[in-house]
Amino acid sequence: MTTAISKMYLLLRSRLYSFDGYVQTSDGKSPVDINNLLLRGSILRKTPWVVGVALNVGSDSKIVQNMTQAPRKVTQLERVMNTLVMVQFSILLIFCAVLAGLDQMWLRQHPESRVWYLKSVNAYPELPPGGAAWVIMFLRFLILLSNMIPISLYVTLEVVKVFQCALLLNSDRQMYHKDSDTPFVCRTTTLNEELGQVQYVLSDKTGTLTQNVMGFVWASIAGRLYKRADRSMRAPKVPANTPHSIALCPELRNTLQSGNAADLERRPEHVFLLNLAICNTVVPGEDPREPGKLLYQASSPDEEALVQGAAYLGYELLARTTDFVRVRVHGAVHTYDILATLEFNSDRKRMSIIVRGPDGKITLMCKGADSMILARLKDKNSDEVQIVQQHLTEMSGAGLRTLLISQKDLTADEYTQWQDMYAEAQVAMENREDRMAAEQEKIETDLRLVGATAVEDKLQDGVPDCLEALGNAGIKVWVLTGDKVETAISIAWSCRLFVDGMGIVTFKEQDFLRAKAKTTAERLKVIDSIQHRVKEVIDNKMSVGIVIEGGALTVALEPELQDALMALCKLCRAVVCCRVSPMQKAQITHMVKNRAGAITLGIGDGANDVGMIRAAHIGVGISGREGRAAVLAADFSFAQFSYLQRLLLLHGRWSFLRNREVVLYSFYKNWAYVLVYVYLQFVAGFSAVPIFTTLLISTFNMIFTACPIVAFAVIEQDLHKDTILANPETYASSRTATKRNTLWLFVMYMIAGAWHSLPVFFLCWYTLGWTPGPDGLLQDLSGVGTAVFISLVFTVTLKLCLRTHAWSWITHLVYWLSLALLFPFVYVLSILWPSTSISGVADMTGTGAWLFSSATFWLAALAGAPAIALLPDIAIMLFRRYLRPGVVTLLQEQELLQKVKRRL
Numbered sequence: 001m002t003t004a005i006s007k008m009y010l011l012l013r014s015r016l017y018s019f020d021g022y023v024q025t026s027d028g029k030s031p032v033d034i035n036n037l038l039l040r041g042s043i044l045r046k047t048p049w050v051v052g053v054a055l056n057v058g059s060d061s062k063i064v065q066n067m068t069q070a071p072r073k074v075t076q077l078e079r080v081m082n083t084l085v086m087v088q089f090s091i092l093l094i095f096c097a098v099l100a101g102l103d104q105m106w107l108r109q110h111p112e113s114r115v116w117y118l119k120s121v122n123a124y125p126e127l128p129p130g131g132a133a134w135v136i137m138f139l140r141f142l143i144l145l146s147n148m149i150p151i152s153l154y155v156t157l158e159v160v161k162v163f164q165c166a167l168l169l170n171s172d173r174q175m176y177h178k179d180s181d182t183p184f185v186c187r188t189t190t191l192n193e194e195l196g197q198v199q200y201v202l203s204d205k206t207g208t209l210t211q212n213v214m215g216f217v218w219a220s221i222a223g224r225l226y227k228r229a230d231r232s233m234r235a236p237k238v239p240a241n242t243p244h245s246i247a248l249c250p251e252l253r254n255t256l257q258s259g260n261a262a263d264l265e266r267r268p269e270h271v272f273l274l275n276l277a278i279c280n281t282v283v284p285g286e287d288p289r290e291p292g293k294l295l296y297q298a299s300s301p302d303e304e305a306l307v308q309g310a311a312y313l314g315y316e317l318l319a320r321t322t323d324f325v326r327v328r329v330h331g332a333v334h335t336y337d338i339l340a341t342l343e344f345n346s347d348r349k350r351m352s353i354i355v356r357g358p359d360g361k362i363t364l365m366c367k368g369a370d371s372m373i374l375a376r377l378k379d380k381n382s383d384e385v386q387i388v389q390q391h392l393t394e395m396s397g398a399g400l401r402t403l404l405i406s407q408k409d410l411t412a413d414e415y416t417q418w419q420d421m422y423a424e425a426q427v428a429m430e431n432r433e434d435r436m437a438a439e440q441e442k443i444e445t446d447l448r449l450v451g452a453t454a455v456e457d458k459l460q461d462g463v464p465d466c467l468e469a470l471g472n473a474g475i476k477v478w479v480l481t482g483d484k485v486e487t488a489i490s491i492a493w494s495c496r497l498f499v500d501g502m503g504i505v506t507f508k509e510q511d512f513l514r515a516k517a518k519t520t521a522e523r524l525k526v527i528d529s530i531q532h533r534v535k536e537v538i539d540n541k542m543s544v545g546i547v548i549e550g551g552a553l554t555v556a557l558e559p560e561l562q563d564a565l566m567a568l569c570k571l572c573r574a575v576v577c578c579r580v581s582p583m584q585k586a587q588i589t590h591m592v593k594n595r596a597g598a599i600t601l602g603i604g605d606g607a608n609d610v611g612m613i614r615a616a617h618i619g620v621g622i623s624g625r626e627g628r629a630a631v632l633a634a635d636f637s638f639a640q641f642s643y644l645q646r647l648l649l650l651h652g653r654w655s656f657l658r659n660r661e662v663v664l665y666s667f668y669k670n671w672a673y674v675l676v677y678v679y680l681q682f683v684a685g686f687s688a689v690p691i692f693t694t695l696l697i698s699t700f701n702m703i704f705t706a707c708p709i710v711a712f713a714v715i716e717q718d719l720h721k722d723t724i725l726a727n728p729e730t731y732a733s734s735r736t737a738t739k740r741n742t743l744w745l746f747v748m749y750m751i752a753g754a755w756h757s758l759p760v761f762f763l764c765w766y767t768l769g770w771t772p773g774p775d776g777l778l779q780d781l782s783g784v785g786t787a788v789f790i791s792l793v794f795t796v797t798l799k800l801c802l803r804t805h806a807w808s809w810i811t812h813l814v815y816w817l818s819l820a821l822l823f824p825f826v827y828v829l830s831i832l833w834p835s836t837s838i839s840g841v842a843d844m845t846g847t848g849a850w851l852f853s854s855a856t857f858w859l860a861a862l863a864g865a866p867a868i869a870l871l872p873d874i875a876i877m878l879f880r881r882y883l884r885p886g887v888v889t890l891l892q893e894q895e896l897l898q899k900v901k902r903r904l
Helices: 076-109 131-144 152-169 193-197 250-257 261-266 268-278 301-312 370-374 383-397 412-426 432-443 463-472 485-494 509-514 520-539 550-556 562-570 582-596 607-615 629-633 643-681 694-704 706-715 721-726 728-735 739-768 781-803 809-820 822-832 847-852 855-882 887-903
Strands: 005-011 020-025 028-032 200-203 210-221 224-226 283-286 294-297 315-320 324-329 332-342 350-356 362-368 401-410 448-459 476-480 503-507 544-549 574-578 600-604 618-622 636-638
Touching: 028 412, 076 131, 076 193, 076 643, 076 739, 152 643, 152 706, 193 643, 193 728, 200 582, 210 268, 210 301, 210 383, 224 250, 250 268, 261 268, 268 301, 268 315, 268 324, 268 362, 268 401, 268 448, 283 315, 294 301, 294 315, 301 315, 301 401, 301 448, 332 412, 350 432, 362 370, 370 383, 370 401, 383 401, 383 448, 383 485, 401 412, 412 432, 463 476, 463 643, 463 728, 476 485, 476 582, 485 544, 485 574, 503 520, 509 520, 509 550, 520 544, 520 550, 520 562, 544 550, 550 562, 550 574, 550 582, 562 582, 582 600, 582 607, 600 607, 607 618, 607 629, 618 629, 636 643, 643 706, 643 721, 643 728, 643 739, 643 781, 694 706, 694 781, 694 809, 694 822, 706 781, 706 809, 721 728, 721 887, 728 887, 739 781, 739 855, 781 809, 781 822, 781 847, 781 855, 809 822, 822 847, 847 855
Parallel strands: 200 476, 200 600, 476 574, 503 544, 544 574, 600 618, 618 636
Antiparallel strands: 005 020, 020 028, 210 224, 210 448, 283 294, 315 324, 324 332, 332 350, 350 362, 362 401, 401 448
């Protein structure tokens, strides 16, 4: 039969999962929704062809309209670095202004009659003293001293981060998951050092802390609780190691196998399992590895577990289309016509299906969260309901995920009347979702409770140890889950988020309802009362874990209450938020970022975690069974939560300490470099003359001081990896490094740079500059400047050597080779003229031979200046090591003793 479409009405929106419209046919209106839409990139299966209409094409397509620019995440170190650049730029302007002013003073004090050899042409650029001449000299000094701002730092830091990601993080075999062939992946190179400053970890539970491999283990039916069986029991067609241990429950199997078919259909166990086989969106297919065996494909692992468990008990889902569902019950095949499917979403927290059975009877089957189903039961206070609630408490206490199963018989008139209203809502062009939800509410009432299911999701390997290590490192872990309060608490105990001796405080929506808190002031009093309870536990010298229900979060996440909520959570060592929606996960993350001012890390495995992952400073995606939405939105991805310990405590700490040293060292060496120019101006009439030739200037940052710091940033280890992982408290050295702390270190490095520049310049200047050569002539500026350059490179490189703890053959090669290359480089430059016209070569003619044959050069430039410069650094280093040792220093001493013992 062919139906002609006369008109199509569509409401085009950019929302990816919303599509409203209807088609006008000869039979009336038919709704068009998201299930009728094939998004770009979709794969067509189980149908040879379709007829469709192209909509929202090109730049109007939903995918393109939903493309948003990824948030630019800037690390705290980069923010500090930008502040330091502004500080240095301000100092540069001051230096240039002062030196230009001193130049004007010098010119006025030294008229041409006294310095006839500096006769000026009184024309640009040699103007007589005055405002214009000051501007010219200001610009000259600005160019001369521009290296005070280490522009090369940005390039160096990016190169360092790429090396860290490629050579250290991505290549770490300890973060490679062999079973799933999933390596660690850095999806960005900008956040390496931020991993060392994480203060809060906000984590999903299912698939993140747990394996997301669901097993149907318990069932509550007609007042009886069927539990998992002894593993020694066997059943036909049921694998011995199946996670669905309910299929091996002898009591349930005996109940299903006793009596005839007529008796079975009247039993509540039959109704319960039939609901599981029908009320779902699972699509059965043939397993390509085992022909003839059914393979269930489900969007939810929970549904797959329930359907597979029911199949093992004799209730097999054979086929599903939009029109019917076919099941096999103990060998007999039955077909049920699908009249309507009311799908699950995060707001409804339930799904329903209306079917017409082989006997013509219409039934609504509904399953969902206990809070949703219990509120819609016809008899909410019956003995059966009370027993099931007791079973739910027992299930949740065991850490199991629970669902309630219910159903309702409908007459043909009831269904027809409702269907007319629902069909009208389905084709509405305005407020379609709200109207459909209202009609769904009308039919999902007066339900009869059938039973409850319990699904087990085991913890991933290493999760308890990882959480314990993160806690010892001073990182607070918040678990955000959609599970019940009891289930969340049980999981928190089993994964050691909650530990022995910890007081547990719960914060529920009932706390607001009991206080009848409607205004902001009244709600603040409720939060203050919870805070008082927490402080009472702390006064008893106990740490506190708090469990916050989603209903309470709905109120407490209001902007006016967030400060109070954050203050409450700060008092607690661990926080568990249950019954939370994806939007609430993102809101909580924003609250911690903005109200606590802390570095946050969001970790999850599903599309419902994307908001949290993108909101956090660092987003981590778990490659699991929930698709790749979380991975694609994340900054880092791997397969197991336990890898987070290694990522943060080891690589994060190393990266922060290394990259901070790169930043401070770059400012330090350029500061010492520029001060040498400044000192020269006091003996050169503030003429803005450079002390180094062109080639020396261009190679200082690009070659001779660049390679050692890159090697440092990739190889340096202040402690061995085993020591760090065994002592999580060492993470505090990077976690507690605030902006103020980094600024203080910057000041200390600037003081060191100023001191180091003094002997480098003045010792070389007053020894080599005033010592005549064999011909009785004094060396020119380029010769003394070259000596200063070599001395400066040696001093800043030896300073880096003092900061280096991990010496490998690569470190030795890069450090000493960069110093050794100085000598042939200078010598070759000094013999190139007149065979080449490279800028600066002529000025250096003969410099190499003169310097390298001078004992004064070797004693003053290479021995005396670096020794005098670094003596205070060595003294401070020894003072801290032997008189004021910290945890890291003591552990370094312990490592040294162990090395000595091994050698002996």
